[in-house]
Amino acid sequence: xxxxxxxxxxxxxxxxxxxxxxxxSAHATDPTEPLVVNGEIEIxxxxxxxxxxxxxxxxxxxxxxxxxxxxxxQRDDFDNPGMIGVDNAREAWNTVEGxxxxxxxxxxxxxxxxAGVRAVYPKWNDKAEEVRTLEMQINGCRTxxxxxxxxxxxxxxxxEMVALLSAVSRGMPVNVAIDGPxxxxxxxxxxxxxxxTGQLELSCANCHxxxxxxxxxxxxxxxxxxxxxxxxxxxxxxLIAVHTRFKGCVRDTRAETYKPxxxxxxxxxxxxxxxxxxxxxxxxxxRN
Amino acid sequence: MKLSFALAAVAACYAGVAFAxxxxxxxxxxxxxxxxxxxxxxxAGDAAxxxxxxxTKSKGNCVACHAISAxxxxxxxGEVGPTLDGVATRxxxxxxxxxxxxxxxxxxxxxxxxxxxxxxxxRPGDAYTGKAPTEALTPxxxxxxxxxxxxxxxxxxx
Numbered sequence: 001x002x003x004x005x006x007x008x009x010x011x012x013x014x015x016x017x018x019x020x021x022x023x024x025s026a027h028a029t030d031p032t033e034p035l036v037v038n039g040e041i042e043i044x045x046x047x048x049x050x051x052x053x054x055x056x057x058x059x060x061x062x063x064x065x066x067x068x069x070x071x072x073x074q075r076d077d078f079d080n081p082g083m084i085g086v087d088n089a090r091e092a093w094n095t096v097e098g099x100x101x102x103x104x105x106x107x108x109x110x111x112x113x114x115a116g117v118r119a120v121y122p123k124w125n126d127k128a129e130e131v132r133t134l135e136m137q138i139n140g141c142r143t144x145x146x147x148x149x150x151x152x153x154x155x156x157x158x159x160e161m162v163a164l165l166s167a168v169s170r171g172m173p174v175n176v177a178i179d180g181p182x183x184x185x186x187x188x189x190x191x192x193x194x195x196x197t198g199q200l201e202l203s204c205a206n207c208h209x210x211x212x213x214x215x216x217x218x219x220x221x222x223x224x225x226x227x228x229x230x231x232x233x234x235x236x237x238x239l240i241a242v243h244t245r246f247k248g249c250v251r252d253t254r255a256e257t258y259k260p261x262x263x264x265x266x267x268x269x270x271x272x273x274x275x276x277x278x279x280x281x282x283x284x285x286x287r288n
Numbered sequence: 289m290k291l292s293f294a295l296a297a298v299a300a301c302y303a304g305v306a307f308a309x310x311x312x313x314x315x316x317x318x319x320x321x322x323x324x325x326x327x328x329x330x331x332a333g334d335a336a337x338x339x340x341x342x343x344t345k346s347k348g349n350c351v352a353c354h355a356i357s358a359x360x361x362x363x364x365x366g367e368v369g370p371t372l373d374g375v376a377t378r379x380x381x382x383x384x385x386x387x388x389x390x391x392x393x394x395x396x397x398x399x400x401x402x403x404x405x406x407x408x409x410x411r412p413g414d415a416y417t418g419k420a421p422t423e424a425l426t427p428x429x430x431x432x433x434x435x436x437x438x439x440x441x442x443x444x445x446x
Contacts, residue, residue, distance in 0.1 A: 252416065
């Protein structure tokens, strides 16, 4: 396969990527094989950028930037440490909680009945008149339908439930709506993405649009996509929610961060998700 | 030999009273090209300390973005910026000082952070805590640290 990561330059130069790839790429990850999970779920890890995204021609999952060893952990659910969280969430799915004496299963049967949901979140909720992330929707079900308490936004149980809903959508294309009632939030998220914050004055785009595929110290910069979330981070040995990752990246610009679940991070998530429209849902992914 | 020893002693004396002599970030005079003519601390730089500042994560962390062959003992050099090999052949001391203090005066819109500046930020935090600052911000490097870094950069000749 041609290296998508080097081709941005090569295409600009008008060369066929394959002829020069070897000469120009010091470390670009060249997956030996495309990602197929359990020998059956085909994952699109690069594709043409959606029309709204002017800064990139090709969008790529973070998976393409990881080492072959880390990549391989996602090929089989037995090797993917994130699947332990998914199994925990399957148990929680069937567990009755709250004053209404219901479990998720009482209303939704098997988690597989919600296949496709992950792919379209964050999403406008007509009744609540707000853009909801999956976490917000899960808490919505807990408080409105189950009479249970809301979970903390990045509580492990919450992230595991998001991982379960991602797992049953794997292979489906991310397809987040950016127009209609969600548009104002999307615009806000887009502005955040390109704003240079903190004492280092860096925007998301500085690292993930202008410098992806470059090394920053020991890190091989990806495009900062969220199709693989929740991500099992080997360094932390646990599943990481989207907003936790955002917080870390904002902090690294020596900026004041926003809180997980804040309207700012919801807007940013909507925008970042939409940059990945066309990639497959891949969570729970494995990252270093 | 004797002379340079004497100069070093003078520099050390200066370092002790450096604060009184520092040019405040807001008072720094840049040329149209982005250079700064005189030392920001009033003293000469110490190249050995400059090397330390450049490779220390909580200080300059220059190696995060720049590869430098002369620093092969420091692991993990980045490639977001150009290699700094031979940089003193390309730029004179005044211009290197300007680039370190505020590279945006030389390269409009560059990703390289400004190391001698302390205002004009959007949502600055208290270092890497992610929290709002509780005190006035200080520049990423002190005036003397900028001079030390410049002194080290001046050793990088082709």
